[in-house]
Amino acid sequence: MTGQSNSLSSSDAMDGAASRGATGKPDQEAVGSPSIASLSALAVKSPDSAKAWRRLGDAFRSKGRHRNATAAYARSITAAFNDAELLEAARAVARGELEETSAIITRRLFAEPDDVVALNIDADLKLRKGDFVGAAAVARRCLSLAPTYPAARYSLATALFRQARLAEALQEINTMLVTAPADPLARTLKAAIAVAVGDTEESIALHRGLLAERPEQPGIWISLGHSLRMIGLTDESVSAYREAIAVKPTAAEAYWSLANLKTARFAQGDINAMRSLLAAPGLREEDNVFLSFALGKASEDAGDIPQAFSHYQAGNITRRAAIRYDPDQTSRNFGRLAQFFNCERFDTHMGKGDSSPDPIFIVGLPRSGSTLVEQILASHPLIEGTQELPYLDAIAHRLATTAKEGKRAPYPELLDRIGESGLAELGREYLDRARIHRKTRKPFFIDKMPGNFLHAGLVKLILPNAKVIDVRRHPLGACVSIYRQLFAQGQGFAYDLVEIARYYRDYATLMAHFDEALPGAVHRVHYESLVNDTEVEVRRMLTYLGLGFDPACLRFYENDRAVRTPSSEQVRRPISSEGVNRWRAFAGWLGPAEGELGALARLYPALPPLGP
Structure with missing residues (x-):
């Protein structure tokens, strides 16, 4: 049963508080209510009946005796190990038989809405289906009945983590670790959260602790290797990956x-x-x-x-x-963004968002030089690098999901309806969620999520004083670099050269639209120019940001900050032109991509007229 081994110690510790004393007889307070007394007697008589303990929990809850109810529900979790239907449902989830299990759990919860084990299996099902909002809601319901149920707490923390609600996820997993400090799943999740919020040293310590107990786990060795790589410990990272191969x-x-x-x-x-x-x-x-x-x-x-x-x-x-990816739908989505974020709309809404100038967004396509730009700017004494933050995408996704439910106009059109206070609230939400990543008192911070180019219009509405730097690479160079990179998740366009080229064209068209609709709002850096004339390009960026030049930006390779992207080793060395023309070695296979790019490839870095 998903995570059920975590629940035994906590529920057993609470047995005595539920409905019986040390003698195993109903307590005196329970005798005062015939309903509770009879249910208590039934639970004592049938201690392995999860249903009996749930009924007792319901009775206690109806009388407002929440501590007793919690203990009874906790005992039902232990008893559920004798429930054949729930055991089979948990095994079916583990086998990936999600639809079949969903039908079983739906029937079970219709008959037994307070069955906390069934609720947690339902949360697990939703997690596996990608319904993270739904999983969180079910896990919260489960915890309202059984607050000490570690598996439900883990489900909630995981759901929040998947929604990029990192501060909340960290709070939940820390709560779980109070009652289950040795739980390996909880410690592994906390290590992942630590990586996400930039606490790399803590992640390394957690992974090392887990490996001291379970050195035969290759996945943990790999995760340790990733964390070591982020802080520049390449040799130790290699050793960790090698250890994973040694054990498996x-x-x-x-x-x-x-x-x-x-x-x-x-x-x-x-x-x-x-x-x-x-x-x-x-x-x-x-x-x-x-x-x-x-x-x-x-x-x-x-x-x-x-x-x-x-x-x-x-x-x-x-x-x-x-993977499921529809390039036609992508083109339509880009077109809708360009249609909505036009000159008139910027004129109407400009200045209504949160006035903070703190964020610097580095955008573009993956593998186009954004990590290099981040490392350079993060070496400035007034700028903190916080890496790739998922919050703009999470905000847009939430607004789009709400729109799909029919409660509002579609996204981005609903932005017209939320008013000045609504735009400012979205800006503050972004800043609040990003705060956990800020480890210094530097006034500016970098969000280097490349795909945020899609949200350049949203940025200018909700954070009008934020800066956006678009890092661009030769179209064919970008295509080859993306094609040679296996991404951990997302990037559905990245696995076919023609689809990559089409995505590049859609990206360039959208950014050209923003250049026209809001002149000067986005600063563009061409990767090749940055490599060949670094100081000039660095000074241009800092002028755009309103900051003075600092020579530390040219010694970016001395910066020992953590770097999460595949370029982590490259940006710890002096700048080199070695990779600029590497794509030309693959020229013989690039004909179809070049045809898709057309004038974009022929005229680069000049930008030809681009239509929708």
Whole structure:
């Protein structure tokens, strides 16, 4: 049963408070109410009946005796281990049989709405289906009945984490750890939250603690490797990935993680091992993708570009087949954004949002130089780098979800209806949610989520004094760099060269629209110019930001801040032109992408006229 082992100690500790004393007889207070007395007697007579304990909990709750109710519900959790239906439902969830389990749990909750174990299984189902808001609501309902139920607390913390409500998720997981301090799931989740909020050292400590107890867990070694890489401990990161392979030679993700270091190189033994794994029968689709990208990197390092492309192509084809992505819908969505965020709308709403000048948004396509720009600016004494923050996307997603429910106009059109106070409230929400990432008193901070270019219009309405820097790379260079990168999540456009090229075109068209609708609001940096004439471009950026030049920005590679992206090792070295033209080695395969890009590729960095 999902997480049920976590509930035993806490529920057992509360048994005596529920309905019976040390003798096992109903307590004297319970005898005062015939209903509670009879239910208490039934629970004592049938201690393994989850239903009996739930009934007793309901009775206590109806009388306002919430402490007793909580204890009774907690006892029902332990008793649920004898419930064949719930046990089978939990096993079915673990097997991925979500629809079948959903039907069982729906029937169960219709008959037993206060069945806390069924409620937690329902929360788990919603988590696995991606309904994080629904999962949180069910987990809260469960906890209102059984506040000490660790599995429900874990479900709530996970749901909040998936919604990027990191401060709330951290609070919930800390609450769980008070009563279940050794729980490995809770500690693993806390480590993930620590990474997300920039507490990398705490994440490393948590992972090391888990590995001291369970060194045979390859996933924890891989997570430790990721955290070590973020703070520049590359050798230790490599050792952690190698340890994952040592404890599980089929750990394909560990090989990909080594490749993702960019600066690491594979020995021939590694290559032979990966080829053997790739050829093995019954290989998981996900592992196939990991190994294909890792072998692509190995072949590229060896100078065998045709073989490298073949591996990258195989990995991309496999990943593309497994995801849902509609390039036509993407183009329509971009078009709607351009249509809404026009000159008239900016004139109408400008200045109504929160006036804070703190955020600096670095946007663009992935693998186009945004991490380099972030590292340069985060070396300025007045700017803090907080990495990629998910909050603009979360706000837009929430507004769009609300619109789909029919309660408001569609997003972004509903922004017209929320008024000046509503726009300012959204700006404050962003700032409040970003606060957990700010570890210094520096007045400005960077949000380097590349996909925030989609929300440039939203930014200017809710945070009119925020700055936006668009980092752009040669279209074909961007296409190749994205195609060679396996992303952990999202980026549905990234696994087909023509679809990447189309996405680049849609992106360039949307940003050209913002240039026209709000001249000067977005500052553009071309990656190639930044590499070739660094100081000039750095001074231009700082002038746009209204800040004085500081030579530390040119010594960005000395900055020891944590960096989460695949470029983490590269930005810890002096700037190099080595990667600027690397894409040209793949030119023989870029014809279709080049055709899709048209004048964008031919005239770069000049921008041809772009229509919708």
